Amino acid sequence: MVEKLSYIPKGLGVVNKWISQIFKLAIVLNLIVMVGIVFYAVISRNFLNASIAWAEELSRILFIWLVFSGAVLGLFYKEHLGLTLLVDRLKPRQQLIFEIVSWILIIVVTRAMILGGDRIVTTIRNARTPALGLPTALKYWPVLIAGYAMVLISIENLFNSIIKLTKFFLNRNEKGE
Numbered sequence: 001m002v003e004k005l006s007y008i009p010k011g012l013g014v015v016n017k018w019i020s021q022i023f024k025l026a027i028v029l030n031l032i033v034m035v036g037i038v039f040y041a042v043i044s045r046n047f048l049n050a051s052i053a054w055a056e057e058l059s060r061i062l063f064i065w066l067v068f069s070g071a072v073l074g075l076f077y078k079e080h081l082g083l084t085l086l087v088d089r090l091k092p093r094q095q096l097i098f099e100i101v102s103w104i105l106i107i108v109v110t111r112a113m114i115l116g117g118d119r120i121v122t123t124i125r126n127a128r129t130p131a132l133g134l135p136t137a138l139k140y141w142p143v144l145i146a147g148y149a150m151v152l153i154s155i156e157n158l159f160n161s162i163i164k165l166t167k168f169f170l171n172r173n174e175k176g177e
Contacts, residue, residue, distance in 0.1 A: 006163055012156035019149050020076045023069045030069065034062040054131040061129075061139055068142035072149045075106070078157075096165040103158035110150045117143030 041055035074080045087098055120140045127136035 005159065005166070009156045009159040009163065012152060012159070016076060016149075016153050016156055019152065020073060023072050023076075023149070027066060027069045027073070030062050030066050034059050034066070037062070057129055057131040061134070064139055065142045068146035072146045072153070075150050075153050093165070093168055096161055096168060099161045100158060100165065103154050103161060106154045107151055107158070110147050110154065114144055114147035114151070117147060 037055050037059050041052050041059070044050050044052050044055075071080075087095055090098060117140055121137045121144065124136045124140070128134065129136055129138070
């Protein structure tokens with residue numbers, strides 16, 4: 001049974017690896033474009049005495065995408081901020097149970113994030129940004145895209161934790177403990 005269950009996180013692992021590569025590329029391109037735009041805006045403002053309205057707007061949108069892309073990669077690499085003072089003192093089995101509960105909570109919170117983002121996108125679907133005339137929803141799409149990516153990553157990790165806990169109990173039963 002554990003072997004059949006392990007196909008789920010293995011398949012999701014492949015998908016999540018591709019997702020992480022896409023987000024890495026997006027971050028690199030995003031930073032290059034953002035630095036270029038901000039550099040151009042500063043030069044234009046300081047040396048040409050011409051303020052560029054669209055530069056601030058676009059750099060703000062790119063920054064939002066950058067933040068959510070970073071959040072996805074932080075979760076993928078398990079580099080998100082965590083307090084392990086209590087967890088480190090638990091027994092391995094208790095740590096696995098705590099890990100499972102943590103992944104479930106991440107999925108629940110991320111689902112709430114997705115639902116909230118969807119409500120905002122639906123509400124402002126016809127609005128446009130003032131300087132560029134882009135859909136205002138462009139600022140909120142990263143919430144949805146990152147949210148779905150984070151759910152996939154969390155499901156993979158949840159299944160991996162459940163499999164580890166199952167193997168822990170199976171090994172314990174085989175030893176007659």
